[in-house]
Amino acid sequence: MQNPFTLNFGKEPLTIINRQTAKNQIVEDFTAPIINNQVYIISGVRGSGKTVLLTEISKQLAQQSKWLTVELNSTRDLMTALLSKLYDLPAIAPLLIEANIDLSFFGIGVHLKTAAPIVDIETALSRVMDLLQHKGYRLLVTIDEVTNSQSMREFTAAFQILVRQEAPIFLLMTGLYENISDLQNEDSLTFLYRAPKVFLSGLNLTAIMGKYQSIFKLDEAQAMKMAKITQGYPFAFQLLGYLKWQQPTITDEELLTEFDIQIQEYVYQKLWHDLSPKDQSVLIALAKLANQQGQVKISSLRQELDMSSSLMSIYRDRLKKKGLVDASRYGYLSFTLPRFDHYIKLYYLSH
Template identity: 40%
Template sequence: MNNPFTISFRMLPQKLISRPAQTNEIIDAFTSDQAPTHTFMITGVRGSGKTVMMTEICSVLRNRKDWTVLELNPEKDVLKSLASKLYNLDTLKHLFSNASISVSIMGFGFTIDDTPVDDYEVIVERMLKVLKKHHKHLLLAVDEAVNNPYIREFAHAFQIYLRQDYDIFLLMTGLYENLYELQNEKSLTFLYRAPKVFLEPLSFDMIAESYSAVFDQEPSVSVEMAKLTGGYAFAYQVLGYLKWERKPAEIKNLLPEFDHYLADYVYDKIWYGLTEKERLILHTIVKKAGSQYARSMEIRDAAGISKNAYGVYRDRLVRKGVVDGRLYGQLRLALPGFERFIQKKELYA
């Protein structure tokens, strides 16, 4: 049997822990007779399972009658890609042909009613009209959306399609800072209003049960492993992967390699995406409390940050999934072993 855990991003692992409540919330909203929303945005820290949740939702709806699911690359011309992918689906091509939508004889561009059309917003709109006539629903999935010209152009068109009451739905994932920047574009207010799903840590119980189902070990060892992950989805995969490959006598023997994978794959990217003040707050938390909660007042005073400025940085770090602010007036690091990562940064500074 192959290792059921993976350390590769964008791949659906054999062993994973679903988030049924949040997943079903999105599926139920999209499939209800009167859909309360046509857009959801899934956000969370790197490695929190955004792509896994999107993949699960796409898989469920792809198997539903009269649903078509397309995954779109945010770094390419999204509208052009959408038109091409829709047209080339074997299940739909005959519907478009019957509606006089086709690819030109030379294979470059589309024709509608035998007239060449190079405006992909118009082409997609005509296709959506065909889908609506045949009572078909379309889900578009964009993983790791960013605020670039392709996504902005697509989002503008999507907004128009919604106003025209087409059966089109959008599921986007992205880091908080990227989605925040995108939704604050003045002409994309529908994204600002779109429901956001923030991925919280996985349940320790579910992680321990998952490990026990894979490894022949005492329940206490599975609990110890679950605690080490901190509920962080990527850490759950890394620790399971290492346990499978190394088969250590004790879990603590995996810690150096565990920390290395987290730093190399995720933590370095998170760290260099933070502002100087955000890093200062994290350094201060580690000095004051290590991996435990530190009082906000003490963090502010030690870092020399005003109360108002601290509130802004605190909220930003919470939304980025880097700190846990669930206890009033206190903060702690939200990622497993992140205090050791920061201590090493200080050591080699």
């Protein structure tokens, strides 16, 4: 049988634990008869399942009548790409021609003898949206892993105008906390601060236990032991299952060693490299002071770092939004990612 787990980021695994609450919330808002929200942002640490959730929502809406879905590449010219992809939809191209919407100036479609080419990209988008609204369509645009690029800024600003014009366009984006923060801090894009955001937390351990128990025919205790190693981190759930499937007779100790090697290579090295030196110093101190349960008093962390309360609050909030620390217990911090403290101790506290 094929391995039911995958290590490919962004690919929908054969074995998946749905984030039903988040999915329902977004789908219900987008399909509501009276539109209140036309944009959602999904954020979370690398490997938290952002792309999988975006894909699930896009597939669900694509199956509904009068819904169009278009996926855009965040590194391309987004507005031209949107027009081009809409023109390529079999249901839309004839409507554009019938409505005399000539997009040939942008290299899209053919020149219409009965109409002058539209030469302004925002005017073209507005005309197309008017047509879709008249025909009763709603359009979902998905953009995975957004960054604060010129094209992204132009597209988001144009989207804001279309929303004010009551266009039937909806935007679903994913991104790392720092990239979303950079984008919404642009003076012309502060409306993104008000956009609903879904911060992906860990998966339910009981759900993970159930999957492991069913697939590997384990008893409840063995399956929960595996589930606890993942700490609910979606990529860890996939990785641990993948390794166990590949080597069914592997010992627990060997499995944990292989897990450490792979998760460091796939996630933690890149994640650590992208952190600021100050973020790194806070996490090193957290790993150094962590007790058996992995929790550290914030007051002890401040003392270790010689950091003021106000400055500590800033870093606690940043690291929490990046999905790296859990601050749910008042006055304490702990790591959210499985064995991330082990990685830090091994590479940054062993000498």
